[in-house]
Amino acid sequence: MNLNVTNEEKWKFSPIPNIEESNFNKILERFYNMGIKGLTRENAQNSLDGRLPGNENPVILTIETGSIKKANIPGINEVIERIKCLEGRNGYTKETIQHMVNKINQEEVRYISFEDSNTRGLTGARNGQSGSKKDTWGIYAYSKGVHFEEEDSSLETSRGGSHGVGKIASNAASDLHLMYFANCDENGDKHLGGTVQLIEHLYKGHCYRSTGYFTDIKLEGNKSKFYPYENNFDQVFEKNTRGLKIIIPYFREEYDNEREIIRSICDSFFLSILEGKLKVIVNEKEVTNDTILNYIKDPEYYVQDITEAKKVFTPLYVDTYLNETPEVIKVSDGVEDYHFNLYFYYDEQIPKGRVAIVRTIGMKIEDFKIEGKATKPFNAVLIGSSAEDKYLKLLENESHTKLSPDDIKDPNQKKRAKKFMSNLSREISKVIEEAIKKNNPTDGQMNTADILYVLETQFKKDLSDTLGTVMINDGNKPLVKTSSDVPIKEKRERKDSKQGSKKNPGPSKKKRDPLKRQKSRDSDKHTEKQEQLSTIYSAHPDMVERLIVGNKEMVKFDFTKSEHIKNDTYCNISLAVIDGMGVEYPNEFNIQDNYNHIIDLNSGGNCPYSQNVINNVQITQGVAQLELNLKESLNKSLKFVYYVEV
Incomplete structure (x- = not known):
């Protein structure tokens, strides 16, 4: 292949006939969104994968952050010239390119490096772009979406990596999508490589692919082949002991947090560290099996409550x-x-x-x-x-x-x-x-007859207060009983008061409805009545009465003070768990796992439900009442916020 470059250019981009793809690699954004946690996770996992077989000593990963002069970054001016030629074709690429351009004038830049020891490093660097599975330098340096596979199947099984895309996590951590890797192999050979992830671009009259490689190139017959540079660069890029070192210049400011680096190591690799498989040094702070508890128990790193x-x-x-x-x-x-x-x-x-x-x-x-x-x-x-x-x-x-x-x-x-x-x-x-x-053992049997009788009587009284007529089935003779709790005179007075309010409206202060409207959300549609439901309100605590006795939970909703709901006949009610700080967790409560069945006390029938939503609850004269039969697994200390859909 003819790369249209001279050996004086440190970075090599493959030429293409024309530009077809104008987007950055999507994996960059995925790892960028994972933040420092994704970066440390990928590089620590790579170090563990490279451990020396048969070596009982822990893999040592040294993470260092610092600053380096731009002039000491190999081939940086070539990368900058390429960035100046990038042309965005959509909002995201334009924004990303502008961010890069804003960073290129710094004379001193931040970097992070990951250096491992008691590891194999990459093999076959002198063979360059060989295509051999045994030459891990060629796979790591020049291949996308490919990872080295161990000949020993047990070693391959234990490896963390398998997709071959984790290498790009380091590019995502750089404002310029730039990373280098220094290697020292078992023969003491020291080489430096690198990659930069741009977009397809026009440079000096030629179109090029998006990925650039920090590498030398040699013609062999009619073909050209990549070979790595011997490592004679700045000390930040040095690797003098066997293993691999990742260097990321233009380290993103939002990643540059020593405490978060240590936390992310503990979060993902606490077991490796506790078992003595991994030792991590972050700017001279050691995280080992002897010291990890110092960080885990430190309130500066973790909440202890x-x-x-x-x-x-x-x-x-x-x-x-x-x-x-x-x-x-x-x-x-x-x-x-x-x-x-x-x-x-x-x-x-x-x-x-x-x-x-x-x-x-x-x-x-x-x-x-x-x-x-x-x-x-x-x-x-x-x-x-x-x-x-x-x-x-x-x-x-x-x-x-x-x-x-x-x-x-x-x-x-x-x-x-x-x-x-x-x-x-x-x-x-x-x-x-x-x-x-x-x-939560049961301390013997408890006679709840009197309690349930009082509870049932109270609910019947509440029910009677809200119903004008009640249908009672006495054998085969259906009887209609008119409630005497609401005298005819009182009804007339209510009617007169309504008429009077129309004639003499006078000044009045509008009362606040105890229901707060929420955004509509999709729910399962089981019946025609449900299909008509479209508006969701959150119920104020004052309108909800909840009581648990034994294995029964009674909940009463009084909507009579709500202009939105009091005249509706059916609603759906959903539950969301709320903690002591008032934080709501809407999707973490499942009715089926906590209740055996739910009875609508107004209709006398069972209510259908799905996930955390109780469907087709009858509203009678502004009041809905439910009886829920509890499973033993229910945590009775849970608090809920209720949503009503009409």
Whole structure:
């Protein structure tokens, strides 16, 4: 291939006939949105993957942030000249290019580097762009979407990477999408490479691809071939011991936070560190199996109040792993059974239940939510062995942050994966339900007849207050009883008062409706009545009465003071969990997991429901009343905010 470049140019871009693609690589934005956590995760995982076989010492990852003079960045002026030629064709690319242009005039720039030790580094650098699977330099330096595969299948299974796209995480962390990598191999050979991710562009009269490579080039017959530069550059780019070093100049300001770097390492690799597989040094601060608890227990790094563990669960995971005895759970995909160690901890103070799914390499994949149990007070860590690791690797997304069958192409494998995910939730749910029963024992039988009688009588009285007539079935003779609680005279007075208000309106102060209108949202349409429902209001606490006695929960909604609802005959009612700070969690409560059935006391029939919505609730004279039969698993201390759809 003819690259239309001279050997004096440090950066090489492949020529193309014309520009066809005017967008930046979409993976850049994906990793950019993951922030510093995605960057540290990818590079720490790569270092663990490169560990020396048979070496019992931990992989050492040294992370350093600092400043470097622009003049000391190899080939930077060539990159800047290319950036000046970029032409955006849409709003996103124009904005990104302008951001790059705004950064190129700095004489001193920030950088971050990731240097590993007790690792193999890249092999075959002297062979350049060889195409051989054994030459990992050529795969890492010049290939997209390709990762090196170990000849030892057990080593390959334990590796964190598999998609070959994580390399671009380093480009995403640079304002110029620029990164370098310095390598020292087992022979002591030292080389420097790099990549920059731009868009297809016109430069000096020729069109070029978006990706540039910091590399030398040599003609061999009629073909040209990439070879790396020997590393004789600035000390920031030096790598003098075996292993790999990533250098990212023009380090994004929003990433440049030492505390967040340490937190992200602890969040994703707490198990590797606790087991002595990984040691991380961040600007001379060491995170090891001896020191990690100093950071986990430090309020400057993590909130220590267990009741505030709603998004970050690392302190809970560490305590659970260190203090609990694991139990083995079996999860099937319909064909094969997989066995995991589950470290489980139950505490009524925990506001959110999550499971850390961890690979044997020691990297946490995600904070897994168990279906219908996201608000249960538990914490867990799930770890498998080699076979389980291989299966989890199949389910991982490209950034290794989530298990999902969505990207599996084979329909049979996809079906099995979905079954596995469903069974995983089911098996852990059993453990959660058992813990709930164990921690909420029944202290003997309780005679609730008198309590229920008083409660039922009170509700009947409330019902009578709101009904003009009640149909009673006495054997085979239907009788109509007119309520005597509302005298005819009083009805006339109400009518007269309405007429009088029309004749003599006078000055009046408009009362605030106790319902607050919400944005409309989609809901399941089961009946014609539901299809007519379109407006959603949040109910003020003053209009809701809630009482739990035994295994029954009574809820009464008084809409008589609301101009919006009092004349409606049906509504849907949805529940959203709310914590002590007033924070709402609209999608984390499932009715089916917490109630056996729901009775509409106005109609006497069962109410249909789906997820967190109770459908077709009858409103009689502005009042709706429900009786909910509780499951033992319901956390009775939960507080709700109610939404009414009419």
